[in-house]
Amino acid sequence: MKIAVIGTGYVGLxxxxxxxxxxNRVTCIDVDPSKVEKLSNGIPTIYEPGLEELIRKNLESGNxxxxxxxxxxxxxxxxxxxxVGTPQRPDGAANLDYVEQAARDIAANITRxxxxxIKSTVPVGTNFHIKDLINKNTKNGIxxxxxxxxxxxxEGSAVKDTFHGDRIVxxxxxxxxxxxxxxxxxxxxxxxxxxxxxxxxxxxxxSNAFLATKISFxxxxxxxxxxxxxxxxxxxxxxxxxxxxxxxxxxAGIGYGGSCFPKDTNALVQLAGNANHDFNLxxxxxxxxxxxxVLLLNKIESRxxxxxxxxxxxxxxxxxxxxxxxxxxxxFVMIPKLCAMGADVIAYDxxxxxxxxxxxxxxxxxxxxxxxxxxxADFAIIITDWPSVxxxxxxxxxxxxxxxVVFDGRNCxxxxxxxxxxxxxxxxxxxxxx
Ligand code: NAD
Numbered sequence: 199m200k201i202a203v204i205g206t207g208y209v210g211l212x213x214x215x216x217x218x219x220x221x222n223r224v225t226c227i228d229v230d231p232s233k234v235e236k237l238s239n240g241i242p243t244i245y246e247p248g249l250e251e252l253i254r255k256n257l258e259s260g261n262x263x264x265x266x267x268x269x270x271x272x273x274x275x276x277x278x279x280x281x282v283g284t285p286q287r288p289d290g291a292a293n294l295d296y297v298e299q300a301a302r303d304i305a306a307n308i309t310r311x312x313x314x315x316i317k318s319t320v321p322v323g324t325n326f327h328i329k330d331l332i333n334k335n336t337k338n339g340i341x342x343x344x345x346x347x348x349x350x351x352x353e354g355s356a357v358k359d360t361f362h363g364d365r366i367v368x369x370x371x372x373x374x375x376x377x378x379x380x381x382x383x384x385x386x387x388x389x390x391x392x393x394x395x396x397x398x399x400x401x402x403x404x405s406n407a408f409l410a411t412k413i414s415f416x417x418x419x420x421x422x423x424x425x426x427x428x429x430x431x432x433x434x435x436x437x438x439x440x441x442x443x444x445x446x447x448x449x450a451g452i453g454y455g456g457s458c459f460p461k462d463t464n465a466l467v468q469l470a471g472n473a474n475h476d477f478n479l480x481x482x483x484x485x486x487x488x489x490x491x492v493l494l495l496n497k498i499e500s501r502x503x504x505x506x507x508x509x510x511x512x513x514x515x516x517x518x519x520x521x522x523x524x525x526x527x528x529x530f531v532m533i534p535k536l537c538a539m540g541a542d543v544i545a546y547d548x549x550x551x552x553x554x555x556x557x558x559x560x561x562x563x564x565x566x567x568x569x570x571x572x573x574x575a576d577f578a579i580i581i582t583d584w585p586s587v588x589x590x591x592x593x594x595x596x597x598x599x600x601x602x603v604v605f606d607g608r609n610c611x612x613x614x615x616x617x618x619x620x621x622x623x624x625x626x627x628x629x630x631x632x
Pocket of ligand 1: 204206229230233282283284299317319320350351352
């Protein structure tokens with residue numbers, strides 16, 4: 199099929215590339231000409247394992263192209279995907295400005311009755327609103343069909359998730375559109391859930407809210423474990439073997455971040471409020487997460503008192519490993535607080551340093567070298583469980599730091615290894631090794 203994808207961020211780029219890989223002719227459109235130029239030359243604009251090879255392969259085969267001109271991508275398309283951002287407004291609701299602009303771009307440029315597929319995460323009711331917006335603004339009486347096809351990929355494994363997903367959700371108003379999209383998605387091999395549009399929109403928010411709930415739940419259990427002398431890892435293992443619970447998303451830590459969970463949980467609370475429903479459970483999930491992000495600071499304060507002038511190695515800037523995405527990373531909560539407490543911060547990340555410099559400025563030091571970060575540090579804080587950190591030889595903390603004091607927000611190390619390496623070690627929901 200001839201497909202246009204509007205927006206080449208994490209979702210749009212991976213979607214467009216994957217659709218070209220399974221044999222469609224895909225044009226990816228982005229308003230940012232610098233992204234388009236890089237991508238047209240086979241240079242990925244995001245860090246995502248396996249993506250570069252697929253971009254280059256499909257550019258070469260002619261199945262994939264990039265443009266900053268909407269007309270170029272839309273005039274010929276049979277199916278148009280909207281994959282632009284839906285960031286959080288100050289009141290927590292989803293900002294639909296980019297989706298609405300994409301809708302106007304579609305209306306102005308399509309030349310046939312296309313199917314418009316909304317991949318962006320949007321509040322229930324948005325698909326109908328966008329359909330009306332497009333149909334009111336098209337030329338020559340063109341009328342589109344709308345479909346909700348929410349995205350479940352995880353940054354850091356987006357390509358793998360696209361080709362080995364757990365399910366593909368397709369919400370439509372009619373069977374014919376559902377059949378066309380089911381056939382289009384069939385090569386991805388995942389079970390396809392066809393449903394109505396509002397349910398499809400709701401599946402996305404409910405899934406993210408449930409995962410966030412699991413994380414906040416285990417973090418609360420971790421805090422109780424600390425107070426009661428239990429070990430959250432043992433507890434999670436014992437819980438997770440129960441099939442009704444499952445082992446995933448039961449890893450205690452400094453809380454969830456990223457471009458989805460924080461904004462989608464807030465958006466669902468707003469959405470519930472609009473329907474006169476007070477979503478107390480989800481409000482608590484968000485509150486627990488906000489609190490969790492600063493717990494390590496409390497531990498640091500009770501260990502050191504003042505940290506004025508202390509050299510602090512912050513290990514990890516990305517909100518999780520294998521991505522350069524910094525959106526809502528706990529590092530961005532932690533670092534300004536450490537600076538305000540007078541610490542001298544050096545931040546380590548293997549790939550997100552240049553992104554971070556743009557956002558955090560140059561008041562702190564940065565490095566892509568773990569050893570340089572630890573060198574002469576008074577203490578270290580682990581924010582991201584990068585493999586380079588997780589698999590590090592624990593001897594380096596002793597050999598490089600002034601004192602081997604480590605606050606681990608990701609429970610990277612087994613306690614017996616920590617003991618062997620004689621670290622002073624504080625983690626989440628496990629006994630301190632002081
Ligand atoms: P992003 O911010 O990384 O990318 C959005 C892109 O759209 C940008 O490159 C921007 O320049 C472009 N854009 C904006 N308006 C445009 C227009 N009118 N025409 C052409 N291009 C335009 O966003 P993302 O992280 O890919 O997220 C996109 C959507 O997918 C969001 O709704 C998000 O909630 C959802 N989602 C994201 C993830 C994820 O892991 N990032 C996972 C599932 C769902």
